[in-house]
Amino acid sequence: MNAEALIGRVRDLPPLPRVLTEVLLALQRDDVAVDQLSLKISQDEALAAKTLRLANCSFYGVAGRVGSIRDGINVLGLRTLSAALAAAAVAGRFPRVHCEGFDFDAHWRHSIGSALCAQAIARVLQMDESTAFTAALLHDIGRLALASHFPAEFAQTLRYQAEHDCLTHEAEHAVLGTDHCELGAAIAEHWCFAAPVIQAIRQHHAPQAQGAANLVDVVHVADNIAHGLDLSGLPSEAVPPLSVPTWMRLGLTAEQCREIFERVEMELDGLCDALNS
Amino acid sequence: MTTKSTDPDPGPASGAGPELLPPAGASVTVRLHWLFRHALRQGLPHPLLILLMQYRGVE
Numbered sequence: 001m002n003a004e005a006l007i008g009r010v011r012d013l014p015p016l017p018r019v020l021t022e023v024l025l026a027l028q029r030d031d032v033a034v035d036q037l038s039l040k041i042s043q044d045e046a047l048a049a050k051t052l053r054l055a056n057c058s059f060y061g062v063a064g065r066v067g068s069i070r071d072g073i074n075v076l077g078l079r080t081l082s083a084a085l086a087a088a089a090v091a092g093r094f095p096r097v098h099c100e101g102f103d104f105d106a107h108w109r110h111s112i113g114s115a116l117c118a119q120a121i122a123r124v125l126q127m128d129e130s131t132a133f134t135a136a137l138l139h140d141i142g143r144l145a146l147a148s149h150f151p152a153e154f155a156q157t158l159r160y161q162a163e164h165d166c167l168t169h170e171a172e173h174a175v176l177g178t179d180h181c182e183l184g185a186a187i188a189e190h191w192c193f194a195a196p197v198i199q200a201i202r203q204h205h206a207p208q209a210q211g212a213a214n215l216v217d218v219v220h221v222a223d224n225i226a227h228g229l230d231l232s233g234l235p236s237e238a239v240p241p242l243s244v245p246t247w248m249r250l251g252l253t254a255e256q257c258r259e260i261f262e263r264v265e266m267e268l269d270g271l272c273d274a275l276n277s
Numbered sequence: 278m279t280t281k282s283t284d285p286d287p288g289p290a291s292g293a294g295p296e297l298l299p300p301a302g303a304s305v306t307v308r309l310h311w312l313f314r315h316a317l318r319q320g321l322p323h324p325l326l327i328l329l330m331q332y333r334g335v336e
Contacts, residue, residue, distance in 0.1 A: 167315060224325055228309075228313070237312055254331070257332075
């Protein structure tokens, strides 16, 4: 199977559920009414349950006290709800099939850890926290798609990576002729995610060398931190090369980094439970 | 949560290089060098390694 065939197969993925698409589109508008949104979410049992579970997650500080969708939306905030539901939608599209060498739980721990890192970095830099959270949560969606929909091919990639102790995207290029960044961006385009999110997925291993700090930079550094904190727990874990110009552009101090490390490690387990349940 | 290292293992100073050290059961220092092995192998700067060494209490 070549790169074009892989990307073509990705574009055959079924669309997101209609209710979810409507909710995500509504959440992109500034004038969205909470009552209207609440009604839409209530129409889908899975979305309603996910909204309540997240709102009651200890991460948001109101554990067990949110009983209605409307209250849930108020607790989470519209943008956080958007990010969380996008995550739920994506998770539901990729069944956990057997893929030798791939650990779905470890994948999600890394993705959720990256999302927390990106959110914390965005907060420090006064950028949009929810978009950073969403982009980082989805940055490795291409790996998830490969493991779930092309398990034999991806297992071959993982074997190559182990044998050569090389980076993930290097192994993917060697075996598949493309990488999870391109595949992930194709999926995000197929599902109509916002352009900055698509760009961050595509470029998270190759941020631009110049310009002002942007979402790609945040996701690149967040991914590095999540690997460096060893959040996935995989024996073969490795930190990819860091773009030093990107690191310099973000300008994080040692103290800010320490606070980000602590916050992510403190919040990870609770959020993993809420998003995976 | 910061993990302070009490492991007397001196880390990757064995001369073998971090990429040849087994990660299972390794000390905090060795594990960190293992995580950053690709950058270390290529001599690439990685500011995060120093910060994480400090954070894990193994500066």
